[in-house]
Amino acid sequence: MTNIKINVACSTLQLRDGFIPVRIFQDKTERDLIGDRDSLRRAQHLGNATDEDSATFAARLTRAKADELSIFSFHKGVVGNRAELQSASLSRTLVTLGGIGADNRNLTLIASGGKVIEQAKMSLASEDGDEGVAPGNTLNIFDNAHDSEAVRWAVLNCHEYTHADIVMHLLEHKIELLVVVTFNTATQLYWEYAAADVHRLFCFIVIVNVAELGGSGAFVPFRRLGNQPNATFRTAGQIFSTRGPVETTAYVELDVAELRRLRERYRDEGLAGPKEMDSTKYVPLAPSEHFMRTHDRAAGAPPVRNIRNLDLNWNSDDPLVAVVQLNSIPAKHYVSCRYRLGELDKLDDHAGEVANFERSMTHRLAVLEEQLSATSEGGEQLDFLVFPEVFVSRQFAENVIVPFCERTNAVAICGVDYPGKTDEENCNSAWVITSAGLHTSYDKITRSQYDALGRKEGERMSLKRGETLYRFINREGRAFGVLICYDFSHFDLVHRINLEGRDEPLDVLFVIAHNPFGELYRTCCVADSHRFYQHIVLCNVASYGGSGVLAPLRTEGARQSLMNAGVRNETIALTRLRLNEQRDARTKPDSTIHEEAKDRGAMMRRPGVYSRRL
16 A cells, blocks of 8 residues: 555544534635636645734634634635644644645644644645645544543545545544545535545544635434434435535534444444434444444454456457346345245245246347347447346356357356355355356355345344455456445455555446445445546446446536436446546546546546555
């Protein structure tokens, strides 16, 4: 990973009756910023700060209240107020951007416990590079194991939040709060980051931007306030946000005591879930296995024994992908047949159900094949065919999907049912099928609350987990990977399949799912497609929706979407990936990408792993 030093500093940020009281100050920089990249580039230089600037920031400091966390948007007047920051920090905690000083470091200032800690920006945006900023190498994790009222937290400076390696460190330290102070027009993208991260990091996130750009927000790892179905937050609990240029002050209370209680109960009781936890305050998001005991394993990072690179001759030249978002067999019927779809027709109540489903699927594939043949002279080449998790029987895959791949030369990524006849053989697998037949069977590494449910209430069948991540690499050295549903809730698995032992992320990541929280996973796709600067293909069942193709593109409509299948929409959606354009952009300076971004559909600027990965 990136050469970052972790400094564990003493946390003096204290809870107040179990909460972190947070005051957000989104104020103006009093500089002309909008639509002027040069102004953005120069705005954080402190060399031309005036006495009037210092007085303005000093007045803003007086609004910080005792025993609160105050987060200030950037203003040049910070340069003349170090002593005031230090004095204020005796009774409160303050965070702000410190600007670019004479030593060419872009600083974040964390003032707490009578000290002002400088954290030099580690991941540099192109504006930083244009100004000759020197990168830092230290991330501070604030913690105090000897004080139960102290909060475990960290602060990031703008472009650092795009850096996948830095996010990995935050996961490893299980922070309870992340503060992101930013000076950035990409506010919507940072919201997508936060919505994904409160699930994967299972923590609170607060983002503060300058008033001219807006987009500050507070995010919590809850889905609902209390147990009322109409009290639903936006996906991943966005409890406060600002849009557009506006000066505002906001006060939010972050219930860290409830987060700690949930972490403890998930760690000890696992898949019992929030109903058995008797939470009267919130309905939480289910966390990753880092925080949750599963039926067969204590809480902790899912072990990966191997990451294998396999040769597979796939087309990486803007391949055509068919995403199958169709209705599946009803979820409760999986339990009836113990996840063996071939056995369902043998049950009296379900006679012929799977046979009818497979006849329908066979017909749909025949229509797809005809459609491809009719598109142009000689037909159009289909490169990938993607099915949801646990979607078809292994027999159907062998008898129908394998011959389809033989005829079309497509690569199919297919979620199949459980094998064999005994529970000891249970596994959740994705088959990667080529024109030569079954190439690889990837077994799901994680186990969600929906895997291997027994017929009796609370019963859990055994499940053999996978221990290997696979990358499929063609003759040009281009690679794709596959994850199954709950695997995608684990940022470490996404990070490892992309970057462990590699200088560059995968070109494409396929995620097959059978998940009621399709919208949450789609948010994770938006975040990851930029952080890893890759295409992500998400395939879910129609009743839950969220299937789509996401890429680091500036697209009209839904963010970064090449295809969006919606919810309860049955479709086999054809989409051509823009891998050549992505590959080209990975090698360009951000200044060039920024100029090209004036055109619709251009690539986004690159994330942190491309600015500094040693």
